[in-house]
Structure formats: structure tokens, C-alpha cells
Amino acid sequence: MEAGGERFLKQRQVLLLFIFLGGSLAGSELKRYFVTEESERGFLITNLAKDVGLRVDELATRVAQVASKGNKQHFQLNYQTGDLLLNEQLDREELCGSTEPCILPFQVLLQNPFQLITNELQVIDINDHSPVFFENEMQVKILESAPPGTAIPLGNAEDLDVGRNSLQDYTLAPNSHFHVVTQRRRDGRKYPELVLDKALDREDQPELTLVLTALDGGSPPRFGTAQIYILVLDINDNAPEFAQSLHQVQIPENTPVNSVITTVSASDLDTGNYGEVSYAFFHASEEILKTFQLNPITGDMQLVKCLDYETISTYEIDIEAKDGGGLSGKCTVIVDVIDVNDNPPELTMSSVNSPISENLAETVVAIFSVSDLDSGDNGKIKCSIQNDLPFVLKPSVQNFYTLVTESPLDRESTAEYNITITVTDLGTPRLQTQHTFTLQVSDMNDNAPEFTQSSYTLWVRENNSPALHIGTISATDRDSGSNAQLTYSLLPGPQPGADAIEVETNLDLTKRMQKLKRMHLNRQVMVFIFAAFLRLVFSEPMRFSVSEETGSGSFLAHLTKPMGLGMGELTARSARVVSDDDKQYLLLDSKTGDLLLREKLDREEICGPKEPCVLHFQVFLEMPVQFFQGELLIEDINDHAPVFPDREVLLKIPENSHPGTLFPLTLAEDLDVGINGIQTYTVSPNAHFYVLTQNNSEGKKYPELVQDKALDREEQAELSLTLVALDGGTPPRSGTVLVRVLIMDVNDNAPEFVHSPYEVRVLENSPPDSVILNVLAKDADDGNFGSVSYGFFQASDDIKQTFSINEITGEIRLKKALDFEKVTSYRVEMEATDGGGLTGKATVFIEVVDVNDNAPEITISSLTSSIPENAAETVVSVFRIRDRDSGENGKMVCSIPDNLPFLLKPTFKNFYTLVTERPLDREIRDQYNVTITVSDLGTPRLQTQHTITLQVSDVNDNAPEFTQCWT
Structure with a gap:
């Protein structure tokens, strides 16, 4: 009973000691000591004996020990002085990181x-680290249209120091475009933001290099630098410009088809699509489009149809160079067609007088006109006939010629002439045209009969009977027809001498009189022809007018009065109408003097776009020769509606184009002229555009679309407008074309993440290369500007080593295994960048989910390996347990086998003591193997065991006992 009572008393004393210790630990104030990192080994922290209220010698007797986390021996205790010293040099960054x-x-x-x-x-930081940028070189893309004040976040630097010694500010080397602002993130990190001060111009400076400096607050301060490469992204702010605004080209009209006649070249200071130039004809007529072809890439202009100087001698062609953003420049190509001698002269016979009487001097045989469609020497003409003919060619008016007899003809010498008129130009090579006609010479009674003999001697018997045939007298006559029919009669014979001479004299006088009469007649004819020529040259032409489409046979005018002729003279003088071009549009009724239409006239066919449309004609009077000039004005009627060359027009306009910007459109064609031609253009009502009517270099009216309101492709990517061309006729005619306006994208939208922030939980035992999340950003822009690439923004090395991101899909994968016990969560900043350099940001919170992958740990702080027997509740060992897992995985239970005389008692912060439950008896058992088992509560449960071998030392608790007792 006494022994049991004594043991109970000792147990109460031990329990009271623990209660006292627990109370003192719970109520005592923690003491904090300070040391600067990098202090040398042996640095004095404090006098521990004094601080805990012990004498120096008590430290040894009470077996004082200093224990710290992880069994790292950062401290040493000097038992002779009681001083607590550093056992090693401390690195604050290694111990605590950024904490x-x-x-x-x-x-x-x-x-x-x-x-x-x-x-x-507390380990106090010193400034032993400089700020370090994650990237020594950073590339920033910024649109040249970015307004001043635009802010661009940059990659931050990292400084392992803390507090004042950490990164405090960013500075930028002086430059004319940017300054830097230091911003603070939600987690306290400071990052630089580049701010634009002055508008950029890529064409002036496409790239800038800046030096960014990160400064800490130490004394002296430390710094780190990074180079910032600014790439100024192009916008479409430059229209193409031609090297020459005016090209003048001279090409022969016989240039072969497919020949390149000139090459236009335009340059655009912009880059990429905005600097790519394509060429096209601007408001080209149908004739130009049929004749020339323009390579849209090279600017080569080719001939696709044979030229004809006589039809068109000059082309004025406007060419447009357009870049990929819709801006355009203009130039003009003037093609002068050089005439080559490819047209032989033309001869048009107006009248031929056949036959003509002999013996008439300078009689008009034929009237004809000559022409040559060529120009210069190629169009100059000379006209000739054979040299051995008694005819002369005499020029009249407006390339008319008369063929007249040079001298009186003699039918008896030549009764028929084959006259060939040769018309030759002066070109190279010389071309000629010939026209042959036959002229018959009619007989006049200009030859007296001639006896076959100059004298006849006839012998007649006297007293012959009447009707007696006494002989034959024969005579001939060179004339023909009735002029050659002879009758014979006897006349008294001439007396010798004077009578015969007189007869000859009379005959000569008769011939002289006939010759003088002919000369007088020819002189009158020549004077008349010359007078007619003067009238044609100096008189005003007769002018008349008619509306096109007037029916054939329609009356135009009476010609007798304006020509100063009397009724019937037109018929008597063989009047007729001759036109310049062989086309007999007109008809003259010589009986009435009425000028009539032979056929219906089409002004557009006769004159095309030429205005006024004048049909030149001549009235030719044959006997005597006389010409009258006339002009017929063909008046236009509104018989054609405006027609656009295409049914649909596609117009591309960048969405950042400003209100007031002009966009020329394709003009319509109207074959009518004057007021009946195109007068104005209108466009269907809409909120963004109206139309102006402008005049081009040829005087044609074309439409120009004017932007009235800012565009937004993301709001409306396409507009359909109806363009109307109106002429001025009564009633007006119109033509329409559909104008499709495609709004070309500019990079005016930054990518936006679908979610922000993203939150994801990832098991720490997820294998590397596992996909943990897909981020998604959308960009309202189109094409390259809407193409999004993904990346980390200002990521630390740890994040880059732990995660990877697919820049195309936004897929985030693990690069290495996670460890909840080291890092429980990650905050990852994401950046989405579009093709134009604009960015969007999002935050991804990655929570590492703990799994039970760490077994509990046991750390023995003290162990008494030999305990005297009979000692009650003696402390055998002090140890600490720890589990790096969390939650249920980190909760622990501690136990020892039930059949041992020991107890486990928790003390403070996972410290346990192993004490004897009752006094031991060495004589019964002198050694114990105590296995401490620590199990967590995770799934699966993990445990750790540590076995302690305890020796029981002997005390003198047994009196000697005799083996025998003698009595």
C-alpha cells in the first residue's frame, strides 16, 4: 500500500509539472531576436541563459537543447557562457523567399x-540582389495610329530582396516618344507600363530601341536593365503614288497585238497587305477596255486589239493603283498612235461624160474626188493620168478634180480613149489606187468630102442621049454617121487664076472662125469653173438640221432658193448630192428642189460621242460645173438609257477611314449627248454614304461615293447600295448598278478572354504533360487581326518551368510534377495577342489539390537510453511529429504498443513526450524496444515508425536473500 501510494504521488507530481509547463508555455510571451542575413558563423544572437532565467551551469545540468524546423542546426549553444550563436551564415532568400x-x-x-x-x-534583409528581368530583350508591337496616352504593360523584373531593398521603380532612357510608369499588381508586384507621348509614324521610324531600368531602394541602389524593341505596326495611312503622274507613249498603229506598250509603277510606303499595290483602269471607256489590257500585278499595259490611227489617233487612259486597304492613287497614260502608211488612196467618181464631141477644147470629161485616211506625208496625194493622152487633171475644191481635154479631140484620129487615173500617196512605202474608164469621142461634121482624084477627064460624045453614063466620080468623108453621107452635084468650074485662090481663102477663114469660137467657149467654161471654185471657198455652206431617227424620205429643205437657182435649173444642170464618205444619206429631187432623207439616221452610229454631229455634203451641178457646200446637223434624241459596264461593283473600304473620304466609282455610259447624256448620280438612302457627280479628264461625269459617318466592321461588315445614273432627257432615262461595300478590318479590337479569372483545381499527382485548362480569347476583328496567339505574361521562372501553353489553342499543360507541400497555388497571368499586336489579359488561379503522398515524419529531440528502475513517470524521450500534407492527409495519430509500461503525452505544437507509466523493475525486464507509430488520416493512410531501445538500470532495491536459512 505504501509503495502504491508513493507511486501515485510521483505521478501527480509529473502531471502537475506538465500542467505547469503547459500553462507557462501558453501564457509566456514569445521572444523575437534579430539578425542580418549574411552574418558570419558565430555571430552572437543573445545570452540564452539570462533570457530563460537560468544560471549558466543549469544549462548543462538540465540538458538544454536548441531545436529548429527541419532539424537544420542554424544555432549553437555555448554552455560555458550561455550565449546563443549562429551555427552558419543565413541566406534570407533561401530561408523565406519573398515572405x-x-x-x-x-x-x-x-x-x-x-x-x-x-x-x-527574424532574419533581416540586406540589399544583396539586383533586379533581374525575366527577359533581357522584350519586343513590343504598337500600331502607328495609337493615340498619345496609350499604355502598354511590359514584362516586370524580379528582385529577391524584400522591403525597401526590393524593386521600387522603373525608368526609361530618354526618348521622344515614350515614358514609363510604375504600376502595382494585386499581389504587390511592381511592373512597368510604357506610355506613348508622341504619335508614331512607321514610315518615318519603323523601329525604336529603348533601355528599361529597374531600380531597388537599397543604399546604394541596385538595378537591372532590359532592351525594349518597339516595332511600329503599319496602318494604311499612305496611298500608292505613281513614279510618274503622266506617261506619254508613242506607238505605231501597226504595233502587233500582245505588245507591251508601257509599264506603270506605283509604290506605297506601307507594308504587308497595305503596301501591296494592284493596278486597274480607272473609268475606262469600252473602247479602251477592248484595246488595252493592264496586268494588275506588274503594271504592264498590253495591246489586245490592232490600232487604227484613222479611227482613233490618241487615247487618254486613267490608271488607278490601289493598295490592300482600299487607298488609291491615279496616273494618266496618253497613247499617241503614230500613223503608218496602211491606207491606199481612195478615188470616188462623181460624174463621167462619155461620149464627148470632138473639136471641143477643154471640155470636162469627168469629176472625181480623192482621199487618203492616213495623215502627214502618208495622207498627201498626187493624181496623174497617162502622159500620151490629150487630157489634163485640174484640182478643184476639197480634193475634187476635173478631167478636161487639153486640146480638141479628133474622132477621126482616135475614137476611144482608155483613161487610167492613178492616185499615189507620198508615204513610205508609197501606195496607189487606179481607176480606168473608157471615153468615147462623138463625131462632128468637121471633114469635107474628098475626091479620090484631084481631077477627072471625061470624054462625052456630042449629041449623047440623056442619062448616058459617061464615068464614075468617087469621094470619101472621114466623118461618121450622117456626117459621112455624101451627095454629088455639078457646079460651074472655077476659072483659072484668081477664082481658085479666092476659094482657098474662104476655106481658111472658115476654119479660123471655128477655132476662135471654140477658144471663146472654153474660156467661158474655165471662167465658170473658177467662179464656182471661188464660191465654194469663200461662200458660207447651207445649213440644215434634223432629229435622228427621222424616217427615210422625210423632207429636209428646198435647195433652189439658197442656191440662187430657178425652178427647173436643177434638172437642166444635172444636179445631184454628193457626201464626203460615199454613204448616200441624202436624196435630191431635182424637179422640186427638195432635199430628202434617203435613210433613217442614227446619230450615235454616224458620230459616236462627237458633238455637234454634222454631216457634210455637196450639191454638184454638172452643166456647167458648179459646187455648193452643205451641212446637216443631226440632233440627238434621248433614245439611250445610261448603262453601267458591270452589274455589280465591289468597293473595299477600311473601317478606320474618316468621314469625308472620297471613293470614285465606275461611271455609266450613255450614247446620247448633251442634255440627253448622263447628268447626275444618286445612291439609295443609307446612313453612311452619299454620292457626288464629278467630271473626269474627258469631260465625262462619274460618281464619287462620300463617306458621311464612321464605319464599324464589327457592327456591319457589308453594305449594299443602289447607284443610279440619270440623264437629262424628257422623260429622263436611268441605269442602276449594285454597289457592294466591304468594310475592311483594321485592328481596333483587342482580344478578350471568355473568362477572367479562370479557376482550376489540379491534383498534385497529375502526371507531366497533363492538360489542366484551355483558355479562350476572342477578337472581333477579322483575318490576321482576329487571329489570337496565347502566352504567359510576366511569368516567373517557376511558372515557366511548371506550365506550358500552346500559343495557338490556349491549352495549358503541366511541364513537371506539382508538389502541394512546396506550392499550394499559382497565379498565372495570361496574354492573348492578335496579329496586329493588340493584347488582352486574364488571370488563371491554379489551386494545387493535396493528395496523401507524404508519410508522417518523426523527429527525436531528446532520448534517455538508460532509465533507473523504480522511477515513476520518467521522461524517456521528447519528439516531434509532422506531416507535410494538409487536411485529413495531414492529421496524425501517434501510438505505441499497448503491452508496454509507457505513455505518450502531447505537449506543444506536435511535440510528444514518452514517459514511463509506472516504475520499472530491472529484475523483471532490463530492456524495452519501444516502437512509436505515427499514422495520418489520409486515403490511403500512411504511417511512419521509429523504434527506441531503452535500457533499465539497476538500483539497490533488493536486499540479499540467503539461499538457505539455518536454524
Whole structure:
């Protein structure tokens, strides 16, 4: 009973000691000591004996120990002085990373009696690290249209120091375009933001290099630098410009088809699509489009149809160079067609007088006109006939010629002439045209009969009977027809001498009189022809007018009065109408003097776009020769509606084009002229455009679309407008074309993430290369500007080593295994960048989910390997348990086998003591193997065991006993 009572009393004393210790630990104030990192080994922290209220010698007797986290021996205790010293040089960044303040907990353990004192050592930072940028070189893309004040976040630097010694500010080397602002993130990190001060111009400076400096607050401060490469992204702010605004080309009209006649070239200071130039004809007529072809890429202009100088001698062609953003420049190509001698002269016979009487001097044989469609020497003409003919060619008016007899003809010499008129131009090579006709010479009674003999001697018997045939007298006559019919009669014979001479004289006088009469007649004819020529040259032409489409046979005018002729003279003088071009549009009724239409006239066919449309004609009077000039004005009627060359027009306009911007459109063609031609253009009502009517270099009216309101492709990517061309006829005619306006995208929208922030939980045992999340950003822009690429923004090395992102899909994968016990969560900043350099940001919170992958740990702080027997509730060992997992995975239970005389008692912060449950008896058992088992509560449960071997030492608790008792 006494022994049991004594043991109970000792147990109560031990329990009271633990209660006292627990109370003292719970109520005592923690002491914090301070040391600067990098302090040398042996640095004095404090006098521990004094701080815990012990004498120096008690430290040894009570077996004082200093324990810290992880069994790292940061401290040493000097038992002779009681001083607590540094056992090694401390690195604050290694111990605490970015955590501030950096606290190193440690415990002072006193074993006899047991006491646990908790203290803290704060490691004070020194400025031993410079700021370091994650990237030594950063590339920033910014649109040249970015307005001043635009802010662009940059990659931050990292400084392992904390507090004042950490990164404090960013500066930028002086430049004319940017300054830097230091911003603070939600997690406290400071990052630089580049701010635009002055508008950029890519064409002036496409790239800038800046030096960014990160400064900490140490004394002296440390710094780190990075180079910023600014790439100024192009916008379509430059229209193409032609090297020459005017090209003048001279090409022969016989240039072969497919020949390149000139090459136009335009340049655009912009880059990429905005600097790519394509060429096209601007408001080209149908004739130009049929004749020339323009290579849209090279600017080569080719001939696709044979030229004809006589039809068109000059082409004025407007060419447009357009870039990929819809801006355009203009130039003009003037093609002068050089005439070649490819047209032989033309001869048009107006009248031929056949036959003509002989003996008439300078009689008009034929009237004809000549022409040559060529120009210059190629169009100059000379006209000739054979040299051996008694005819002369005499020029009249407007390339008319008369063929007249040079001298009186003699039918008896030549009764028929084959006259060939040869018309030759002066070109190279010379071309000629010939026309042959036959002229018959009619007989006049200009030859007296001639006897076959100059004298006849006839012998007649006297007293012959009447009707007696006494002989034959024969005579001939060179004339023909009735002029050659002879009658014979006897006349008294001439007396010799004077009578015969007189007869001859009379005959000569008769011939002279006939010759003078002919000369007088020819002189009158020549004077008349010359007078007619003067009238044609100096008189005003007769002018008349008619509306096109007037029916054939319609009356135009009476010609007798304006020509100063009387009724019937037109018929008597063989009047007729001759036109310049062989086309007999007109008819003259010589009986009435009425000028009539032979056929219906089409002004557009006769004159095309030429205005006024005048049909030149001549009235030719044959006997005597006389010409009258006439002009017929063909008046236009509104018989054609405006027609656009295409049914649909596609117009591309960048969405950042400003109100007031002009966009020329394709003009319509109207074959009518004057007021009946195109007068104005209108466009269907809409909110963005109206139309102006302008005149081009040829005087044609074309439409120009004017932007009235800012565009937004994301709001409306396409517009359909109806363009109307109106002429001025009564009633007016119109033509329409559909104008499709495609709004070309500019990079005016930054990518936007679908979610922000993203939150995801990832098991720490997820294998590397696992997909943990897909981020998604959308960009309202189109094409390259809407193409999004993904990347980390200002990511630390740890994040880059732990995660990877697919820049195309936005898929985030693990690069290495996670460890919840090291990092429980990650905050990852994401950046989405479009093809134009604009960016969007999002935050991804990655929570690492703990799995039970760490077994509990046991750390023995003190162990008494030999315990005297009979000692009640003696402290055998002090140890600490820990599990790096969290939650249920980190909760622990501690146990020892039930059949041992020991107890486990928790003390402070996972500290346990192993004590004897009752006094031991060495004589019964002198050694114990105590296995401490620590199990967590995770799934699956993990456990750790540690076995302690305890020796029981002997005390003198047994009196000697005799083996025999003698009596």
C-alpha cells in the first residue's frame, strides 16, 4: 500500500509539472531576436541563459537543447557562457523567399525537469540582389495610329530582396516618344507600363530601341536593365503614288497585238497587305477596255486589239493603283498612235461624160474626188493620168478634180480613149489606187468630102442621049454617121487664076472662125469653173438640221432658193448630192428642189460621242460645173438609257477611314449627248454614304461615293447600295448598278478572354504533360487581326518551368510534377495577342489539390537510453511529429504498443513526450524496444515508425536473500 501510494504521488507530481509547463508555455510571451542575413558563423544572437532565467551551469545540468524546423542546426549553444550563436551564415532568400518578415522559429528544450521554450529569429534583409528581368530583350508591337496616352504593360523584373531593398521603380532612357510608369499588381508586384507621348509614324521610324531600368531602394541602389524593341505596326495611312503622274507613249498603229506598250509603277510606303499595290483602269471607256489590257500585278499595259490611227489617233487612259486597304492613287497614260502608211488612196467618181464631141477644147470629161485616211506625208496625194493622152487633171475644191481635154479631140484620129487615173500617196512605202474608164469621142461634121482624084477627064460624045453614063466620080468623108453621107452635084468650074485662090481663102477663114469660137467657149467654161471654185471657198455652206431617227424620205429643205437657182435649173444642170464618205444619206429631187432623207439616221452610229454631229455634203451641178457646200446637223434624241459596264461593283473600304473620304466609282455610259447624256448620280438612302457627280479628264461625269459617318466592321461588315445614273432627257432615262461595300478590318479590337479569372483545381499527382485548362480569347476583328496567339505574361521562372501553353489553342499543360507541400497555388497571368499586336489579359488561379503522398515524419529531440528502475513517470524521450500534407492527409495519430509500461503525452505544437507509466523493475525486464507509430488520416493512410531501445538500470532495491536459512 505504501509503495502504491508513493507511486501515485510521483505521478501527480509529473502531471502537475506538465500542467505547469503547459500553462507557462501558453501564457509566456514569445521572444523575437534579430539578425542580418549574411552574418558570419558565430555571430552572437543573445545570452540564452539570462533570457530563460537560468544560471549558466543549469544549462548543462538540465540538458538544454536548441531545436529548429527541419532539424537544420542554424544555432549553437555555448554552455560555458550561455550565449546563443549562429551555427552558419543565413541566406534570407533561401530561408523565406519573398515572405516578409522572414521568421525562423526555434525551441529551447530543457529536459530535467522537462521544459519547452519557443522563440523566433527574424532574419533581416540586406540589399544583396539586383533586379533581374525575366527577359533581357522584350519586343513590343504598337500600331502607328495609337493615340498619345496609350499604355502598354511590359514584362516586370524580379528582385529577391524584400522591403525597401526590393524593386521600387522603373525608368526609361530618354526618348521622344515614350515614358514609363510604375504600376502595382494585386499581389504587390511592381511592373512597368510604357506610355506613348508622341504619335508614331512607321514610315518615318519603323523601329525604336529603348533601355528599361529597374531600380531597388537599397543604399546604394541596385538595378537591372532590359532592351525594349518597339516595332511600329503599319496602318494604311499612305496611298500608292505613281513614279510618274503622266506617261506619254508613242506607238505605231501597226504595233502587233500582245505588245507591251508601257509599264506603270506605283509604290506605297506601307507594308504587308497595305503596301501591296494592284493596278486597274480607272473609268475606262469600252473602247479602251477592248484595246488595252493592264496586268494588275506588274503594271504592264498590253495591246489586245490592232490600232487604227484613222479611227482613233490618241487615247487618254486613267490608271488607278490601289493598295490592300482600299487607298488609291491615279496616273494618266496618253497613247499617241503614230500613223503608218496602211491606207491606199481612195478615188470616188462623181460624174463621167462619155461620149464627148470632138473639136471641143477643154471640155470636162469627168469629176472625181480623192482621199487618203492616213495623215502627214502618208495622207498627201498626187493624181496623174497617162502622159500620151490629150487630157489634163485640174484640182478643184476639197480634193475634187476635173478631167478636161487639153486640146480638141479628133474622132477621126482616135475614137476611144482608155483613161487610167492613178492616185499615189507620198508615204513610205508609197501606195496607189487606179481607176480606168473608157471615153468615147462623138463625131462632128468637121471633114469635107474628098475626091479620090484631084481631077477627072471625061470624054462625052456630042449629041449623047440623056442619062448616058459617061464615068464614075468617087469621094470619101472621114466623118461618121450622117456626117459621112455624101451627095454629088455639078457646079460651074472655077476659072483659072484668081477664082481658085479666092476659094482657098474662104476655106481658111472658115476654119479660123471655128477655132476662135471654140477658144471663146472654153474660156467661158474655165471662167465658170473658177467662179464656182471661188464660191465654194469663200461662200458660207447651207445649213440644215434634223432629229435622228427621222424616217427615210422625210423632207429636209428646198435647195433652189439658197442656191440662187430657178425652178427647173436643177434638172437642166444635172444636179445631184454628193457626201464626203460615199454613204448616200441624202436624196435630191431635182424637179422640186427638195432635199430628202434617203435613210433613217442614227446619230450615235454616224458620230459616236462627237458633238455637234454634222454631216457634210455637196450639191454638184454638172452643166456647167458648179459646187455648193452643205451641212446637216443631226440632233440627238434621248433614245439611250445610261448603262453601267458591270452589274455589280465591289468597293473595299477600311473601317478606320474618316468621314469625308472620297471613293470614285465606275461611271455609266450613255450614247446620247448633251442634255440627253448622263447628268447626275444618286445612291439609295443609307446612313453612311452619299454620292457626288464629278467630271473626269474627258469631260465625262462619274460618281464619287462620300463617306458621311464612321464605319464599324464589327457592327456591319457589308453594305449594299443602289447607284443610279440619270440623264437629262424628257422623260429622263436611268441605269442602276449594285454597289457592294466591304468594310475592311483594321485592328481596333483587342482580344478578350471568355473568362477572367479562370479557376482550376489540379491534383498534385497529375502526371507531366497533363492538360489542366484551355483558355479562350476572342477578337472581333477579322483575318490576321482576329487571329489570337496565347502566352504567359510576366511569368516567373517557376511558372515557366511548371506550365506550358500552346500559343495557338490556349491549352495549358503541366511541364513537371506539382508538389502541394512546396506550392499550394499559382497565379498565372495570361496574354492573348492578335496579329496586329493588340493584347488582352486574364488571370488563371491554379489551386494545387493535396493528395496523401507524404508519410508522417518523426523527429527525436531528446532520448534517455538508460532509465533507473523504480522511477515513476520518467521522461524517456521528447519528439516531434509532422506531416507535410494538409487536411485529413495531414492529421496524425501517434501510438505505441499497448503491452508496454509507457505513455505518450502531447505537449506543444506536435511535440510528444514518452514517459514511463509506472516504475520499472530491472529484475523483471532490463530492456524495452519501444516502437512509436505515427499514422495520418489520409486515403490511403500512411504511417511512419521509429523504434527506441531503452535500457533499465539497476538500483539497490533488493536486499540479499540467503539461499538457505539455518536454524
